[in-house]
Amino acid sequence: MTAERRPASTIKDIARQLGISHATVSRALSDHPLVKDETRELVRRTAEALGYVPNSGARLMRHGLSHVVGLIVPDVQNEFYSAAASAMAEHCQRLGYQLNLCVSEDDPNREERHVQALRESRVEGVLIVPCGSSTTRTLALLNKLPTVQFLRTDPRLGAAVVAADDELATYMATKHLIELGHQRIALISVPRSASTGRQRIAGYELAMTEYSLKVQPSLQKVVSARPEFGYSALNELLSRRYPPTAVVIGSSRQALGALRAVRERGLSVPGDLSMVAFADSDWMQVCSPPLTAVSLPVGEMCLRATQILFGLLGKTTTVDDATLPFSPQLVLRDSASPRE
Amino acid sequence: MTAERRPASTIKDIARQLGISHATVSRALSDHPLVKDETRELVRRTAEALGYVPNSGARLMRHGLSHVVGLIVPDVQNEFYSAAASAMAEHCQRLGYQLNLCVSEDDPNREERHVQALRESRVEGVLIVPCGSSTTRTLALLNKLPTVQFLRTDPRLGAAVVAADDELATYMATKHLIELGHQRIALISVPRSASTGRQRIAGYELAMTEYSLKVQPSLQKVVSARPEFGYSALNELLSRRYPPTAVVIGSSRQALGALRAVRERGLSVPGDLSMVAFADSDWMQVCSPPLTAVSLPVGEMCLRATQILFGLLGKTTTVDDATLPFSPQLVLRDSASPRE
């Protein structure tokens, strides 16, 4: 039923059928003014009849522009990235560009394959959340392309940056807990390989030292941004002789797992443990208890990132000139309370 | 810093630089056996030096295969689809294919644009969750391409289908509530435009009539699969003179909004209202209360869909021959209880 594998019909097929030259067909199809209306209509109709669809490869070869931009994110299951992807798709759409969405899984090799593929298809620009340990080839490729690094910053990459102040975010989260009277505050964070990991850890440590609290390595769990890891990290923390009374969690995905751990142990939050999450997700307002979180302005950041990218492409869209970086905001809910 | 806009170097540039023919360069780069090792190395090195990246458009034109498949989903923010996208990306990856992920937002025009773009770039196959009101052009295009319709079925599309038994799913959910003693059971569902909407509504009605309960139109809210709509739908239901004692919710996104409504009104679930959700999402086990849900085997379905697609492409992967369609499973948690 599906899949008639015969090669797609071309401009020449149309020309042959009509007994005219393929050049005329090309003109007719691209609304060139110097074509008789009658011819144009005829061409249109037979194109439709033959199921003609232009070959973008051929078109690309002629005038070099693909009208595609690439977006590489670590994980579409992370609400933060999927929201970003939606927003960016919307913006590209509006500008008549196609968005090619790729998932790196934070794997440098996968990332490289995607960048390579994007470059081979001659995308005009790339939006990327770099994995932090990008291969040199990846970096070299990106440095030859209009690129915007989104959220994470790779110092080896000479591209524009649109990021939030992650350090401030975890600083705020930690400070909030300290001011509630907590002292044994744990941190679950994403790895240092990415800038965001480094910043989030730094923000936590900054708050701790600012209030003269000892930063204990054993209270820091640095793991991947996946629910399972949040789950096991919190379990380990809670199995300590002196478990923490509060925890800052560096990723919404980890928060999900952590909450599962809490639930399994029958602990009450915030009674037994206060929690503050980095990044605010939809579900955090309906979970039990609703999670206090540090929220980032995803929408604005996406807008800015696309604006910058299309700026680099010469499409000067209106660029709003708010100041970098974007500020996080503490959203108070019920998962953090004064220490008893 | 970024973005040197000079045109990418070609095979000919390499040839010129080395004083050899571009054919030799081509051979060297594609590991043709009849090339002197020395030459091959030389070519490799200069290719690297010049930052050469093959032009996939040109390559495509030569031997017709793009090694890309397309995936069109309605919404990446829906955990169900993002999980599916991840799984499918993984499978394609393994087979050396690139996955081009597109988001239709359930908008027929956007869907058409994507299908058109995919066809223009000569993707070898398409996995699609059809929006239900696809344009005739979309259908025509898809019918000329190896296609697998995933989850939703468009009767006008002659493509293979991989779907769950959605009717059974809501039937099970509704039956569960009926057996708990509920009678005034509401339904919040996605629109009838898609097969899934029709099936989910049918399953609910089937269970109701089977137990001789009246199907009241005013207890059915048919709205888009977005949190806001779940929110307002449930609010309307709860504002009735005789509000339902239980509700079946046809989408995880709607469930999120519904939970928000419940929370705002200070109602207790399942005390004041029992809920069962269609589709099980990560967060449903940590929300308050944990939601009883009908779960679908996403993983297996994705595997099957990709197997079928690559089967159509002639790559005969091992196809497991479980029976269609896939069966839902009721996951009992705490959001549904006997009616007092």
Add this chain to the structure above:
DNA sequence: CTGAAAGCGCTAACAG
């Protein structure tokens, strides 16, 4: 208004 012809980057057949 339309046709002939060149060329985009690449591969493959055919000669050496």
Add this chain to the structure above:
DNA sequence: CTGTTAGCGCTTTCAG
């Protein structure tokens, strides 16, 4: 082992 050549589908001069 390598060079020459043709051609994939399309746009774009340049001539009519």
